[in-house]
Amino acid sequence: MESNRREFIRQTAFTSAGIGLVSIIPSHVWASDPAPSDQINVALVGCRNMGFGDLSQSLSFKEVNCVALCDVDETVLNEKAAEVRTKFNQTPKLYKDFRKMLEQKDIDAVFIGTPDHWHCLITVACLEAGKDVYVEKPMANSIEECNIMVRASQKHKQIVQVGQQQRSGFIFKKAMELIKTGKIGTLRKVNMWANFEYGVGSLIVPDSAVPEGLDYEMWLGPAPERPFNKNRLHGSWRHFWDYGGGLASDWGVHLVDMGLWAKDITTAPEKVLTYAANTFPEKRARETFDTMTICYPKSDFVINYDLTAGLQRGPWDMTYGIAFIGDHATIVTDRSKLTVYPEYDNKTKKLKAEEYKFTEGKESHNEHVRNFLDCIKSRQTPVCPPEIGRAAAMHVHIANIAGRVNEPVLIWDDAKNRFTNSEAANKLITPQYRKPWTLPKY
Ligand SMILES: NC(=O)c1ccc[n+]([C@@H]2O[C@H](COP(=O)([O-])OP(=O)(O)OC[C@H]3O[C@@H](n4cnc5c(N)ncnc54)[C@H](O)[C@@H]3O)[C@@H](O)[C@H]2O)c1
Structure with a gap:
């Protein structure tokens, strides 16, 4: 019933x-x-x-x-x-x-x-x-x-x-309204960054017994069999390719999504340029990259994503953020505030856009x-x-794949579901599920 x-x-x-x-x-x-x-x-x-x-x-x-x-x-x-x-x-x-x-x-x-x-x-x-x-x-x-x-x-x-x-965030809806009604002129670049201490992973600890009450087999599921290590479990699984994509995907999907939304792009990238490295001085429990600069050239603008895990500060004195750069103004935003910085017109001696600040305490999570x-x-x-979730995820997965196969430029053919310039990259499109799990057939 x-x-x-x-x-x-x-x-x-x-x-x-x-x-x-x-x-x-x-x-x-x-x-x-x-x-x-x-x-x-x-x-x-x-x-x-x-x-x-x-x-x-x-x-x-x-x-x-x-x-x-x-x-x-x-x-x-x-x-x-x-x-x-x-x-x-x-x-x-x-x-x-x-x-x-x-x-x-x-x-x-x-x-x-x-x-x-x-x-x-x-x-x-x-x-x-x-x-x-x-x-x-x-x-x-x-x-x-x-x-x-x-x-x-x-x-x-x-x-x-x-x-x-x-x-669903008020801040980002406001940013989109400003961009799409031409308030910052022509959008030329979206620069985004995420640093964060957690991105370097935890201090290394030895493997140990599976904690009581944890069904480790079921936690691993389709991922490869591994000895138990607490650094691969709750929260810190993010730093291992079997389960996550590091800071690149953890924060990357949120940020890149805003760059795509600014031009209503709902498709995978055609070209991704990636620098990816592990340069944090201390060895930590992590496979994913702590240092990346990723460039997504689009037909009429460019999205740049920069991450430096382990640092707490960043551009505009913000740990993470987005700068939407237009001819007439730049919008700088994170989840709690938005500021418009207009350009100055030397000829007319006037600002090219209105100065504007917006803070909205309401929680976008609840709205979503x-x-x-x-x-x-x-x-x-x-x-x-899912189409929008896929578009954002594809952008960060391709950059991570580029780093893993050491191919600074990857060209993606979405219709064929393949990289046209790297067989090594093609091998990372589909995960190998551990039995008895099988990839759903759709
Ligand atoms: N939207 C956001 O801002 C945001 C923020 C944080 C995390 N996330 C996402 O949320 C997800 C979880 O992240 P988290 O930080 O909460 O991780 P977490 O490790 O803290 O929690 C994951 C939970 O899933 C359980 N689990 C694992 N396999 C399971 C299974 N097969 N069946 C039932 N339970 C299972 C674990 O035991 C654990 O309790 C991730 O995809 C992460 O990217 C999103």
Whole structure:
């Protein structure tokens, strides 16, 4: 009967659209408790950090119930279950295996907050089970997994929101408005940077026994078998190619996404120029690069991404940020502030644009989750669908591949899904899944 409940939500949305009603009213403006048919039952896979943040944002809205939590680490699972009980007064069912969880019929939507190497498999499993999905960024850990996720979401027609929450951010929406209404003249460059201490990884520690309560086999999943080392586990998996892409992809997808949005680009890059190195003086537990300069030439502008892990400061005295450089002004922004720096016109003795500052304390993360919930009801496309998640992920994966195969210029043919100038790079398009896991066929 639960699938009927879900179908009801969906049909109500379609019917409303069909008879010409204005799209579904955002539920946070409802005066009273939502009707049972407006309730959304959510589950979370991967509970420790960002996934729990996503879930918590969703539970700040009245119509959302947490009906299931899944984590391969029992300690994390129990701690987060207790937090859901005390903070939100809800008692979800608990699972260590997402496949078992997906048999629970009353789940409408799933948040995926696992490390990147699991995103594709779990997303596809959710879509096949008829669930809507909010999957954290980067959308996947390889080019081919991104392709599969796009095709799977198109086939199953479920709602998929990728966790590039800056797409819902007031600051960045304002930046896009200024750029797209010509306030900074012609956009010529987007320079972005991310430094951060964490990008160099942790101090090296020896391998050790698997902690009690952790299903390490299931944590590894499709990734290669390795002896257990705590530096490859919670949080710090980011620095190992089997599970993540380092600072390049961790922050890169958020930043590059803004450069692409400025010109509404939703496709993979054709050409990527990359310098990639490991130059931090102290040896750390890390395979990914600590120093990179990446250039994405586009037809009428250029995006540059610069990262220097281990440093805490950066251009414009900001650890990370974006400078949108136009003929008439430069917009400098991070997630909390935006400043327009106009150019000076020597002839007219006037500024070429208006000086402008914008700070907005509201949290874009909450807005992004809200957008997902609204789309679950309206069945409209969310602000960051898989096509946009793929475009951003492709930009950073190609740069990482360039560094790994030491090929400073890579040319990508999206139609053929191949690099035209490097066979070594082509070998890194598709990950080799460890048995019994197989790459989904889409
Ligand atoms: N949008 C953002 O701003 C933002 C910020 C931080 C992290 N993230 C993304 O969120 C994801 C998670 O990052 P994190 O920092 O929370 O990682 P984390 O290591 O802190 O948490 C991951 C959790 O997933 C669990 N897990 C691993 N495999 C699992 C499986 N097969 N089934 C169930 N649980 C499993 C782990 O035990 C752990 O509890 C990553 O993709 C990361 O890039 C996004």
